[in-house]
Amino acid sequence: MTRPEAKNALNSEMTQGLADIMAEYRQDPEVRCVILTGAEGYFCVGGDVKGMAAGGEKRTVEQKAADLRRRMEAVRNLHEMEKPTIAAVEGAAAGAGLGLALACDFRICSDSAKITSAFAKVGLSGDYGGSFLASQILGVAKAREFWMLSPVISGKEAERMGLMTRAVDPGTALEEAIQLGEQLAEGPTLTYGRMKRNFRLIERGATMGELLDSEALNHALSTETADHKEAAQAFVEKRAPAFTGS
Secondary structure (H helix, E strand, O other): OOOOOOOOEOOOOHHHHHHHHHHHHHHOHHHHHHHEOOOOOOOEEEEEEEHHHHHOOOOOOOHHHHHHHHHHHHHHHHOOOOOOEEEEEEEEEEEEHHHHHHHHOOEEEOOOOOEEEOOOHHHOOOOOOOOHHHHHHOOOOHHHHHHHHHOOOOHHHHHHOOOOOOOOOOHHHHHHHOOOHHHHHOOOOOHHHHHHHHHHHOOOOOOOHHHHHHHHHHHHHHHOOOOHHHHHHHHOOOOOOOOOOO
């Protein structure tokens, strides 16, 4: 995300670009891990409030909602793509920026990053899936508190709460994310995708029986992959497996 002059606030071009590129990455078999970050020391401060204040083309509520929903597909594709996703957070992750970070499987942030929902402070109810994703991590009651009171917390505190996966020294979040990304990109990509299918069922409130059905199918499918066969052979030969993502 590259609008450093606005701390990478999301305007219409950025939101459409994110929606397009995440849809592309979701389908591209050559992509085995996705890292999302922001330019020049900021992740994303959310929507472009200055642009909102300036106004623009007059549209109905229905038109606004339809346009926003289409652009928010970036979050769904980040969360649901069957390959690992990582957010590298420096500076601030606020509002929609926080939603984008929470949509990733892993969130590496600076100790000093500023994490906040931000919406209440600008009179908005929230978008980009943040309320759903925060509820999965914090529970609904704590997520409601975080959204309505909108505290600004540090990256270290966000790690303690579970909103962030790992807090690291300032200026090193992207480096740490790349190291993790390389590790994941060298792993069994199809298997990671099937793990994510199981977790999505849990998010949807699946029963134990439904989850066991899903686990049985995805586990059986995984046994047919080249990566599983390579790992089994490597185990016998007492060496590290060389996964190809197939």
